[in-house]
Amino acid sequence: MPKNTNTPGHSRLTKLNRLTKQHKIALAGVATLGAAALAFSAVPSDAGTTTTDAASSAKVAYSTEPIKGVRASVTDQLAGASLKTEAIQAKAEAKVKAAKAKADAAAKAKADAAAKKKAAAEAAAKKKAEAARKAKKAASRSSQRVKLQPVAATTYANNLNGWINHALAIMKQKGIPGSYNGLYKNIMRESSGNPSAVNGWDVNAVNGTPSIGLLQVIQPTFNAYHVSGTSTNIYDPVANITAAANYAAARYGSIDNVNSAY
Incomplete structure (x- = not known):
């Protein structure tokens, strides 16, 4: 007489027995991780670290999700460095411009002083020449007056x-x-x-x-x-x-x- 394959209890057992070896290892790993988590949470903060063989033999899963905020932080740092460089460059350019402006102002002041000195010398020379010309002209007029002035005739007695x-x-x-x-x-x-x-x-x-x-x-x-x-x-x-x-x-x-x- 054939066996009843539809027996409920027997069917579950058959399915359980059919689990592959890999499935069993995965389940064991999950259980081990759960136990390790409980063990870590149960250890006080000042207690020494206890590592069980199960925890050491468990596989650690790494997340493949991208780390958010890292790229933004690097970008901000680069932007800040760029601004700092620009500020330094602007400060250096401003210093160069200030030095040039100071040098230009000094050169202009020197040129103005030289021009004023030259103008004063030319004015003094012109004034001196004019005074000499006037003196010469006055002497000439005086000489002409002497020449043109009639000499008073001396009169002598008739004796x-x-x-x-x-x-x-x-x-x-x-x-x-x-x-x-x-x-x-x-x-x-x-x-x-x-x-x-x-x-x-x-x-x-x-x-x-x-x-x-x-x-x-x-x-x-x-x-x-x-x-x-x-x-x-x-x-x-x-x-x-x-x-x-x-x-x-x-x-x-x-x-x-x-x-x-x-």
Whole structure:
């Protein structure tokens, strides 16, 4: 008589017996892990760690799920490092710009100072030149005034004293030597101070050339030693004196050296 294969108890047992060896190992592992978990949770925090053979022989399962938040943290760190680098670079650039601005300002100040100094020197030179020009112009005007200013004519008395002084002034201009006393003594001896005196008896008169005037000069001598700027009239007192003094200077060195007829 065949066995009843539909018996409930027998069917479960048959299925259980059919579990593979791998299934049994997996179940055992799960049980072992459960026991290990209970053992760890039961150990106080200050107690030593106890490891059972079951726990040591159990397999550890690793999760294949991606770790969230790691990538974001690295990105944040890189961004922070980049910002820090940019800040350092910006600070360095700002320092370089500040140094350049300071150098430019110093160079500009130096150039401005040099320009001001040059302008001041040019202004001083221009002022000096202008002052020199004005001084030269003023001196020129003064010189012109002196040249253009009419010399006041000296007036001499129409007498023996005036004639002698006037003759001496002309003699000084012409470089003819003689003194007042030298002229006076010879005039008084020759004509007694009379400009119209004529000697009609001496040898000169005999020869047709009488001595005439204050210093008794003959016409040929008067003509030869006439002083320019004076009258050509032999009777003119000043012309007569200067011509006679000029002749005496040529022959005797000076009228002062004449003490007799000459």
